[in-house]
Amino acid sequence: MKVRCEWAEFNEQEIEYHDKEWGTPEHDDRKLFEFLILEGAQAGLSWDTILKRRENYRKAFDGFDYNRVASYDEAKIGELLQDAGIIRNKLKVRSAVRNAKAFIEVRNEFGSFDSYLKFFLPDGKPIQNSWESISEIPAKTDLSEMISKDLKKRGFNFVGPTIVYAFMQAVGMVNDHVTGCFRYQECRDME
Template structure:
């Protein structure tokens, strides 16, 4: 069962966002709401990878720095990054200076370009893995699910890096592929409504 707390506005929210205002803003305005824009989706994939082993607050605090460092996560630009760019980023104190994750982001940008040629968009590919859930039932506390495991396996086969099953489940939560807000959380109904209205992208080979 997802724990909740009552915030200063007397409205219930998922307990994980109680720690800081940044968490609450992210919870209220982004987390669990459907994403279809490929550039935003690529950003979420990359940031979830950078978060691995760290707190999400660290990522939120550095998000604007990440955007500046990685061309606002325009994967067509990031795919052109050179070894010199990677070396520059390793020295950038505004981001997570993890060489493996930096190289993975550049690699994944190239893989994203390939994926768009095959599926028409990143969104069309990722949304194929949407778990089927009854949103009238309290969500479970999960780290992975069958779909995140399958997504991770397929991405790795396609050459993507830092896309493990737990990271991919966190991505599913962040991009609204699942609604993991507690039933009594003020954002559960909003997420449910947006998901009901959301037009799932279809695969279009280009």
């Protein structure tokens, strides 16, 4: 039987997400944008709530095509606010559009959002933590606070330090699999 991080033992969807995605270094800008939007949508909710709606988000937000999302007008925002398949929070929906515009600006400046994120990492490589229990894992770090401040300065919102740290964990900027988890070494070996 595989030993995994405790948070990922409640349902098949969480297990699959943990086993195949969480903590895996992600370099594709569209996937990075997806996680940025989903982590913002998760604010105040459980990650399981967002995972259950993930496919609905993909459909509603045009496959997380940041160029298309950046062009959403009031009619499209109104349509999204009527979509029962996503979290219909006006601030979060508007944030996705605003963040898409800021995301494009970062890409224009750095060549890719991935290149921007690497700027914050030592040698551009994921931070390898060695937590033995999920109770040791922080909700935010000095680095997530620094990235949060920079993102806000660039026009992003719903990017507080806790949301940013969850994003960093999801996209493998940090390896926060506990040391007893079967994915811990897998993610250590990835860049």
